[in-house]
Amino acid sequence: MQSRIPAPALALLVSALILGLSRPPARADALTDQMDQLAAQQVVSMPMTDWKFHKPDTPGGEAVSYDDSSWQTVAPGFEWPGENTTVWFRTRYVVPATVNGVPTEGAALRFEVGVNDDGQAYVNGKLAGYFHWDDGHFTLAEHARPGQVFVIAVRGINGPGNGGLRHAQMVYDLLGPVQPMYARYARDAQFVSQAAFPAGTRPQAGRVLAASEAQVDMAAIRAHDWTKGAASLAAAQKTLLALAPITRRYDVYYVGHAHIDMNWLWTWPETIDVCHRTWDSAMNLMTQFPDFGFVQSQPGAYAAIQRQYPAEFARMQQEQRRGQWDTVGGLWDESDTDMPSGEGLARSFFLGQRFFKAHFGTYATTGWLPDSFGHSWQLPQLMQGVGIQNFYHMRCGDGVRFSWWQSPDGSRVLKANTDSYDEPIEAGQMTRPWEMERNYGLKEALVVFGVGDHGGGPTRDMILQGREFQNDPLFPKVHFVTADTFFRHLRGEPQTQNLPVVDTDLQYTFVGCYTTHADLKKAVRSSENNLYAAEVFSSLAAMRGQPYPVQGFEDAWKPTAFAQFHDIMCGSAIHSTYDWMHQQLAPAFAFEQSQTDRALAALTATADTRGARPGEQPVVVWNALSFPRSDVVRMTVSDASQYGGARDGAGHLVPAQALDAHTVAFVAADVPAFGHRTYYLSGMMDAAKTPPALAHETGDGIVLENPFLRVTLAKDTGLITSLVDKKTGQEMIAPGQSANLLQVLGDNGSAWDIGYTGERNDLTTGADVQIVSSGPVCAVARVRHTFGKSTFTQDVTLWNDLPRLDVPTTVEWHEHGQLLKVAFPLQMAHPAARVSIPYGSIERPTTGQENPGQKWMDVTEERQETVGTATPLDLTGLYNHRSAVDFDTQRRGYPADLMPAAGVHTYGAAQIPFQMAGEGGPDNIACDGQAVPVPVGVRGDTLYLLGAGAPGQQGGTLRLVRADGRRVAVPFQIGDWVVGGGGRNDEALALNYRLSEAGQPDTASKPHLWIVSVPLPAGAAISQIILPRNPNAHLFALTLGGAARRTPLYGLTVLNDSKYGSDTNGNVFRLTLLRSSHDPDPNPDEGTQTFTYSLLPHPGDWRTAQSEQAGLALNIPLRAVMADAHPGRPAPALAVAPAENIVVGALKHDEDGGGYVLRLFETQGRDTVARLTFSQPVRVAETDILERPVQKRRITTQGRVVTFPVGHDQIVTLRITGLPDANAGQLARR
Template structure:
């Protein structure tokens, strides 16, 4: 209904915002959720005038509630079917930047599945409180048939001329009609019962919002965190009709109705392109990128197990006659997703909340690992390995990435003892020796499980070795380990304070930092892996350096270097140093304490045969408080931008803060890498679960990788003073104890895409996995591909069983600004279709030898379904 031009239509949205855990634990908040839904059902049962309530765009709350109140399922379902309770489209509201691209897709898949089973999905891209929004969200939403977004953070109306309504355009060109909750999702939190007060309340909302609204339709959010429905809302709204000015009406409305009303106005709207991370007045709370870093690391570990292990290899095993693992995958994903709301994964809750997260990570990881291992073993046991020499072991290496790989894999193999060899070498199935290096030999016992017999123990000799291996994209290759010493090959040289191969040289500097020399391009990068420590008197949300900060580095400090591995395939140095730093911030939070403590730091620096990157594992034993620890890497690049992997894209960001935004955060999110380059010099820093970087605007364009940010409060006052201490104390966020970090240095020349930076980062995060088998015939070749993606510029994002169990889903994306003509193949496929992210079929595709041609536009995501 179009209202007269002189007035407004006020869309009142009954809702709650449901943080499952935050300043209370999940169970404590769930008790409040049970009360909320109990009371909501009572309101809906007795008051037909209370039209509708929004359950925060989530569906997990239904599961949470019914675990306690299963007897109320029928009542709840009835109101959902009638459209009086709106649910979905999400499983839960996740933090966008700290979770993977594929996790967003699983979140929407499970949210849609639940909502559809209950009677309908609210097709609103509801993003009320995420700490900024990723650039590809418009394309992701379109993949589920959602053409709009309602969001809370990352867009500032302080920019002159802006309105709350806009067109949000993704990097691929996908557009959604968006509404910015500029006055938050509680701008009409509770209407007064008194009629005159209610009129004044509503007129105040109109006065604030109308000047920044693009149409006559205004959104009034009646609710906020954990609040129940306003039971007298119907009579209050009825009493307001006709009292708010000529032509103004007030409706008990829905988010879909509001979006359609705005769309119908066809008002000219500004276009915003890419991510929403504006920090001015928007509170994107960028300090959460590094709060409780151990959570980010665990999340990355489990995501990798699912996306690069359990899903692709269970799909391949099922394709070749193995079991259907979808139930296990769904359990693991949903358990992991429970840790993805911002109050959880951002590390900005009370200590008990984050203690409760660790078992979820462990459970999801255990299931993912189990599925990956037994799927890989199923495949390995069906390979033709009859060429295996007697007394040997066949080791099959699995590559989950789309392109072929030639790299050193660190693997383990077991031989029964007694009679086990003292050393082994590796052969290809054709009998040629592959370069290898034994790193460790250990005699131990293993437990063998049998479904029909009790477990039995066996004595084995376990070899850990570095193997210079090759594996095709999306497939496997098999090597035979046989008794005997490895032949001599040239590869890596390890000296007292240096490593080198044919591409790189690494020299340890005084204090323990590194100089990395790109031998192919004759360029040196130094110092690298220099540790810098500074104060942080902020909180879990915000990094706040003390006014009188004191920075400490290990430049020139005492360091000891030892060679831990030296051989033709792998060289490794151990570097021990320590930082002597203030033990805490001062009580007034303006400086760092005079009293100091020593922080031991050990880095293992590894270089392998033919590798383009230097792998680093750093162990820190933290005994200090109120500080931030970063590793610094001098790039020397002449540039004003950095390129960081995001979600289905690589994001280019300025390294300079906005001149007109005092206090804007200068650190930013990444997935697996950040790169700086100027054509001649390029330096990428790869990481495993370390999502915060900063490129310093110094002469060296130094890349700073955050390892630890240690604080003791959930929240502090704006000036750094403490608020309610009982509410805020979070000693667990000081992250005391031992931590291990993994990252890598990749020098290059030219641009990040041509240099294959993304492929190296993905390989670093998804090492070749191994399964051991014996000599046997089988229907599968000892080397082969299940999925192939060409050309290598297309990134393979997912290989998974389809949700309906009828096909294999393959997803690729184009990270570049140019179209790519490619091919995607699944061995033995007889049918293929182009599908949405939701896995809904769009159209069939012609196959040639199991291969489908795809045209992938700039920054586009393409999903295909293959059937036998």
């Protein structure tokens, strides 16, 4: 997805037109200013106002001879209605003899055009190139001739909203014969003035530049004395070349790319058409430029090209073998990585990598997610598991261009980040290697160039511009490469091993996308859950003789993986995309259901159900998860009222309860992992043995109570006024507050961004609250609310033997410009937030930042204390900024009278001491490479930063200088001074108001100071800390000390079946439920929405609660099958231990031959010895995610027990052979 930007003014920056570069804000010197001014006088832009327009698309519209006389005449500014439409504009242009009285003979001539949204430009019947919005720049003639004729045709392609011809003009450069020399000298002088030469060569560069500029005869050039002017330019250029021995030590690497969004603002046929045209264009350029390298990800699109354009696909294969086409990414498409499950990402990698191997002979080695809106922490480990060693991204840049990105288990990939994934090629990029040298000791820069989506990829003009740079003897060495080639070079650099280590996920961008289009998010979650269960049951059934449909599962995983594409799952595509995606998923859902039913029928046929007494109905309850569990069983029956109890095989009675006329439920206890328990439904239980009803009314409330929880709801509001964990007696709700509070919040944001308007409507009045069910199995208090055109129905449900409170919710959603959250104010003073992520979990800020999470989010009360001595560092002489004056670059600041006075103050739960400067002068450091001295003898394993970012969260790399001279790079992020964010930021200070631009109190926006804890690598003592060059990161104080010890006391885990966004602000947790954004789909979630979230109070933290298991249990319910009485058969069994922190993410058949694949992951951050117990001897071998053999750990087999070490947070894949296998011999290795 590319951002939409407003149309630029038609006035043109001459330096961009004449010099072919995008000039940074800084100016070289007075001479460069003069050259720019003169060039400005010599560039003329001639608007093109006479165009012929035709809608819809028409074949041959580009042909010179095409008759457009009947077409409508229009001018720039014209708009046409119709989403996803294609139109034509045509005009005929004759070069005049003069423009503005100056002869055009020999002038350079360029055509510039902008179309909403994309276009293809044709000149005299030939394709000149593709462009996106205002990026249409096409050279018509290097040396124009009066009377020269050009027939211009533009094929316009619109997405959502109206399309339009935004601007069109001819641009003449009238500098005459000196123009090339003039442009080159201005470009090279600008380069020398802006390159950050190291201290040792800086004086020489300054002397050479001054001597060179003195040789330029501007007076002769102004007088059009071309001979004299050209001679002066040549002499000045020669003088500059004295710096070539220095500048040629540096390198710029250009990687060609075209980011193509799947079904973003267009339909699937158009997506494939874009791929076809773009990839064909790239291969044509490969023929012309043998060194041009081009990268392309997304095998899901490759497969479509293979079907529709087989000859083109064969050519792609040929170019890949020649080394110019680079298959990157490995995922089935450029997926979101925050919302797909861990196994969903693993399978997307599996599908994508095997496609590349099958059709291109190799696996991708570079991960490629330029546009995705967040990058999950376990991604490096998943990438390593499929053979990917490198990673490139643009969004969610962490301020670190090159680094090692590390998953929590320690798996690393080499990561590169740039500000854009579709840059033009410009001279300003030549100075970037000096920035890399200053920050990382590397003398190379990476540029990813091209135009994405309908823009057509890299253009011939871009490559020619790069060729010109290659031939400039003053510039750094310029290389056209593939991504793999660049990373191979980077890995060969000695300094690469010392790059910073980024040890967290990469966030935040477009946080509204965690919620927009809840329908598709629920569909993807459901398909992932269904596929997990179907694969487990089908594997167990294959062990009992039923063939496993390998191809059927692959066919179901492909649309599920495709739906994870970042613009699709994130809700930022047009409406028709979601209709289409649901259609693509429908066969997968049908397969998942039918295959699960077939497998369960086969499994149930092997269970012993002979224990039924007269009048009892055998029911076999199956557990697809890898740990024993007690949970709800729901069955559809003809008459639910005839059942009142259930008996297990040991004779234990449990109550059963009719939920409606055809649904009966009971709580099954301790159903074995990957196994079953048989129950016998019967009539009414003996009244003496029936547990009491779980609900009763009090004077002003409704109480739901079981052995674990006591929940009180207010009768007038339906809100939870008390939630008590009966095992500990801990009240979860903050005193005087109410929870489960639905909030409808004003939100004028697009699909991407939440745009809070300040409007807030708490649904606290007019509620209809009543007990609709109260029996021995469950109690349900139904709460109904209305707001605007919408209704909200919540069945607050407590089950007799479960420690969680379920809240299934139905919303008839008909709001616009609103966002729905549910709030839980908790009785906590020092909360810590953690959420589940793909195959893991991560801590989140408690600053109100909207966070991505998955099946569970947890808030735990902690006790914190600092371990060891904490020493504030002396920043005297380094303060360079006053917080009360323009703190955020928009003239807003902190109120001086509320800021701490000079001296030592302690902040945070751990009471960390900080030395504050106080008011009266500069009180913070706007980071710009300052060196902070560390006194001899001061040591610690944690650096505490006190500060804030503005505007937005900020970060950078701290370079630690050790006493032994070694340097270590450590990245950090710090939250925005108002809204927070930036990872684990503890609140140090919250003020009542900030100062507005006029210096007045602004109480609507309250500023903060945050504490960031930066763990330091072990090693020699630190003598100096060098701050990053990021003046938007402000540090008020630094303290070196021991780590803060955190002791969890109690907490609340919030489970869910389809939600991803949440925020924790102090002691208030909010789950984000629905949005009604306006763009690109104006009605993303109109209609009925159903979802469930659950509350799980616990002592300790998320580990004690086993939140990962609880989240899986809510998402993957027990399955019950009605059975006839029949004897059982011995069947293979599998048990996984320890169940509290080893969880299975997949049990499936091997794709290529006999055996089964078991994928498991460690959930609690501790090293473990895992134990698998089978019903018979087996062989177990480790594989990677692609099911290739690897040997990372020692696997020990003793009889039927297999043990092996699992490191903290690791994902482990195993192949199991020796079990019965109905597929044995049926699959050939692929």
